[in-house]
Each structure stands twice: as structure tokens, then as C-alpha cells.
Amino acid sequence: MPYGMKSKIPPSVVKRLTKYMAHVQQRQNEGVEWVSSVELAETLGLTSSTVRQDLSHVDFFGVSRRGYEAEGLRRVLAGVLGADKAWRMVVVGAGHLGQALVLHDEFSRRGMKIYGIFDKDPKKVGMKVGKLVVRSMDGLPAFVGQNEVDIGIVAVPAEAAHRVADLLIASGIRGLLNLSLTHIVAPRHVPVVDSRIIASLLQLTHAIQQHVPASGGKR
Amino acid sequence: MPYGMKSKIPPSVVKRLTKYMAHVQQRQNEGVEWVSSVELAETLGLTSSTVRQDLSHVDFFGVSRRGYEAEGLRRVLAGVLGADKAWRMVVVGAGHLGQALVLHDEFSRRGMKIYGIFDKDPKKVGMKVGKLVVRSMDGLPAFVGQNEVDIGIVAVPAEAAHRVADLLIASGIRGLLNLSLTHIVAPRHVPVVDSRIIASLLQLTHAIQQHVPASGGKR
Numbered sequence: 001m002p003y004g005m006k007s008k009i010p011p012s013v014v015k016r017l018t019k020y021m022a023h024v025q026q027r028q029n030e031g032v033e034w035v036s037s038v039e040l041a042e043t044l045g046l047t048s049s050t051v052r053q054d055l056s057h058v059d060f061f062g063v064s065r066r067g068y069e070a071e072g073l074r075r076v077l078a079g080v081l082g083a084d085k086a087w088r089m090v091v092v093g094a095g096h097l098g099q100a101l102v103l104h105d106e107f108s109r110r111g112m113k114i115y116g117i118f119d120k121d122p123k124k125v126g127m128k129v130g131k132l133v134v135r136s137m138d139g140l141p142a143f144v145g146q147n148e149v150d151i152g153i154v155a156v157p158a159e160a161a162h163r164v165a166d167l168l169i170a171s172g173i174r175g176l177l178n179l180s181l182t183h184i185v186a187p188r189h190v191p192v193v194d195s196r197i198i199a200s201l202l203q204l205t206h207a208i209q210q211h212v213p214a215s216g217g218k219r
Numbered sequence: 220m221p222y223g224m225k226s227k228i229p230p231s232v233v234k235r236l237t238k239y240m241a242h243v244q245q246r247q248n249e250g251v252e253w254v255s256s257v258e259l260a261e262t263l264g265l266t267s268s269t270v271r272q273d274l275s276h277v278d279f280f281g282v283s284r285r286g287y288e289a290e291g292l293r294r295v296l297a298g299v300l301g302a303d304k305a306w307r308m309v310v311v312g313a314g315h316l317g318q319a320l321v322l323h324d325e326f327s328r329r330g331m332k333i334y335g336i337f338d339k340d341p342k343k344v345g346m347k348v349g350k351l352v353v354r355s356m357d358g359l360p361a362f363v364g365q366n367e368v369d370i371g372i373v374a375v376p377a378e379a380a381h382r383v384a385d386l387l388i389a390s391g392i393r394g395l396l397n398l399s400l401t402h403i404v405a406p407r408h409v410p411v412v413d414s415r416i417i418a419s420l421l422q423l424t425h426a427i428q429q430h431v432p433a434s435g436g437k438r
Contacts (some may be wrong), residue, residue: 018415081422082427099319110417175424183263194419206233
């Protein structure tokens with residue numbers, strides 16, 4: 001069991017833990033040293049009993065009348081979420097999204113580092129993206145092994161996504177972040193998390209429609 | 220109630236409906252005319268009873284021994300999800316991610332169109348991103364009104380996210396896609412959907428850690 005974690009945590013709770021950590025960090029940046037479950041609840045639109053129950057999954061004792069000690073809580077959440085490790089990543093797909101990920105400075109600030117970006121398009125191979133150069137897919141398996149890459153980010157079109165995922169898995173990757181619309185079937189020891197802007201947008205347009213039953217979107 | 224929808228659908232089901240639609244479209248591109256609940260279930264790692272129960276939320280009668288009639292199912296799912304409308308969007312934040320969204324051709328293929336991109340940084344205002352020119356934040360409220368913009372995409376750093384969301388809401392936006400780590404509190408009639416790569420990555424690193432309790436990620 002990783003540091004700070006009592007038992008298997010349900011996925012919905014894990015999602016909220018990422019939000020608690022983000023909020024605590026933001027408050028720490030503002031110089032705040034204590035956060036309360038009431039504050040967390042109000043900011044995130046939850047009940048404070050949900051917050052307390054969620055945080056009962058992590059092994060943290062810095063609770064007082066003033067609330068949770070911010071730095072201690074941040075550290076234990078980071079431990080549970082793996083945010084205290086330096087994860088090594090590669091991006092497959094040097095389209096606009098793949099490039100944006102490499103250029104995004106949020107990752108490195110969090111100790112996550114993109115070591116390589118790959119594409120099958122010979123026109124993209126050799127292109128500079130930030131400090132990286134787009135590599136050919138042929139070199140992917142060796143690269144993953146030599147650089148002990150942990151995470152593969154699948155940023156290719158739907159048709160190619162499963163082939164890319166299979167190659168990453170065969171190369172020994174430990175987990176996949178899937179940005180494509182394809183559902184990826186992976187062996188049990190390789191977790192896959194989906195993050196798709198299109199799917200989120202469709203959840204949003206569905207919700208907007210529910211609020212305006214008669215008309216929905218325009219034209 | 221929008222076309223094809225029987226009653227309020229739980230968020231977890233809505234998420235799966237986006238996956239069913241993506242799969243049906245992919246199979247249609249391959250020339251397939253019928254899809255079965257067993258096929259959907261196997262591809263997406265679900266039980267076929269989950270698939271059947273999910274699809275019982277939508278008003279669709281094209282079921283036969285051969286399964287679901289693909290085009291009919293696609294159309295009814297598109298209706299429920301709002302994918303059959305031409306939604307108008309703006310992006311706030313002309314960083315790497317905001318620019319990638321404007322350049323991403325997946326949206327326009329799905330009838331979603333980004334009409335404008337905004338940034339508060341004078342150095343970015345006036346910059347060309349694809350066919351758009353980055354606009355100053357001052358013009359945002361008028362632009363949203365004049366162009367009847369439905370959706371605002373919040374692609375700014377966490378510190379600025381709520382201010383941007385408030386401005387979009389005051390401008391009359393109908394829904395927000397939040398790419399920032401900040402939790403956005405919006406009035407009931409303005410749905411907000413979060414889509415955050417960092418949060419997804421933390422779910423992934425948490426899951427990877429669970430599989431390798433002793434060591435976790437590398438330095």
C-alpha cells in the first residue's frame with residue numbers, strides 16, 4: 001500500500017482527492033496554513049461529511065480545531081495520488097494535442113516529465129517540439145525500456161489508438177492515459193485512464209439540452 | 220426533453236453513451252450496419268446487461284435479432300448527447316492547450332465550432348491561431364452575445380479560472396468546459412463539466428502505485 005493510504009480507494013473518491021489537493025495547494029500559495037472540511041466542502045460544492053469521509057481513506061492525523069494542517073494534508077494526498085514521484089512519460093501522436101502536452105509546463109511543475117514524443121508520420125519525425133524532437137515509432141519499444149518510461153499518453157486518432165496502446169504495453173509501459181475516443185483493453189496490471197475533451201463536451205451539451213428542453217442548441 | 224431521451228439520465232450512463240456513440244460511428248466507418256449489445260459490451264469491457272440497461276434510457280426501437288441498427292442508434296445517441304447540433308464555442312486562454320483546441324479538427328468534424336479565442340496577455344492578443352486571431356478579454360461579453368455563443372472553454376491557469384468563468388456566465392454563456400484545476404461554482408442553469416489532464420494523470424499514477432505497492436514511481 002503506498003504511503004498514507006489505508007485501503008483501496010473508490011475511483012470517485014480518488015477524483016475528489018485530486019481536487020482537495022489542488023485546493024490545498026492553492027490555499028498554501030496564498031499563505032494559508034490550515035484548511036477545514038467546511039471550507040473544502042463549500043469550495044467544491046460538496047457536503048462536509050463527504051469531505052471528512054473521503055479524507056478518512058487517507059492516513060492523516062493533523063486535524064485540530066483549526067481544521068487540517070495544510071502542508072501535512074497536501075503531502076499525504078500527494079503520497080496517495082503518486083504526485084510525490086517523478087513519473088516518466090512519453091506522448092504518442094505529435095498532432096496539436098500531443099504537442100501542446102509537451103509544451104505544457106504544468107507537468108514538469110508537478111514532477112511529471114515527458115521524455116519523448118513519437119509519431120508515425122515521416123513528415124513529423126525530426127520536428128522540434130519544445131526541447132524534444134519527434135521520434136519515429138520504430139524506436140518506441142527500445143526508448144520505453146531504456147528510459148524506464150512509466151506512462152504512455154495516447155494522443156493519436158481513434159483508428160490508430162489501440163495499435164499504439166498495444167505497442168506501449170508490449171514495450172513495458174506501466175499505465176496509459178488515453179486521449180483518444182477508442183476504448184482501450186489492457187491487461188490487469190496496466191491501468192488505463194481516459195481523458196477525452198470530446199466526451200466531456202458531449203456530457204456538457206447533453207446537460208445544456210436538459211436545461212432547455214424545447215430548443216436545445218442552435219441550428 | 221430532447222429528442223430520443225426518455226427521462227433524466229445519470230451522469231455515469233451519459234459518459235458511457237458517449238463511448239457507445241464513438242464505437243457505433245467507428246463500426247459504421249468500417250461499413251458495419253448492425254451492432255449488438257454483446258459487441259458493445261465486449262469492446263468496452265462492460266456486461267451486456269449494463270449496455271442494454273444504459274440504452275433503455277434512450278428511445279430507440281431499431282432492435283432485432285441482428286442487434287441494434289447502427290445508423291438509427293447513432294442518430295438517437297447523437298440527439299440525446301446534443302451531438303446533432305452546431306454548438307458555438309469560445310476558448311479563453313491562448314496558451315498551448317487553448318491553441319491546440321482551436322487547431323484540433325475533431326471539433327469541426329462534429330459540428331462544434333470555436334468562434335473566438337481570448338487572452339488577457341497583450342503579447343498574445345492579435346496573434347493568429349489557425350483562422351482565428353486572439354482577442355482581448357475586454358471584448359468577450361459583447362462577442363458572446365453577438366455570436367450567440369453556447370459554450371465557454373476555460374483554458375487559463377487555476378488562479379484566473381474562476382474570474383474567467385464568472386465573466387463568461389455574466390456574458391450569457393450556456394455551459395462551461397473547465398480545463399483548469401479550479402472548481403467552478405456556477406448557477407444551476409449553467410452546467411459545468413471538468414476535463415483535466417492533470418487530474419486524470421493523478422488517477423493513473425494512483426492506480427499504478429496500487430499495482431506496485433512497494434516502490435511506486437521512480438525518482
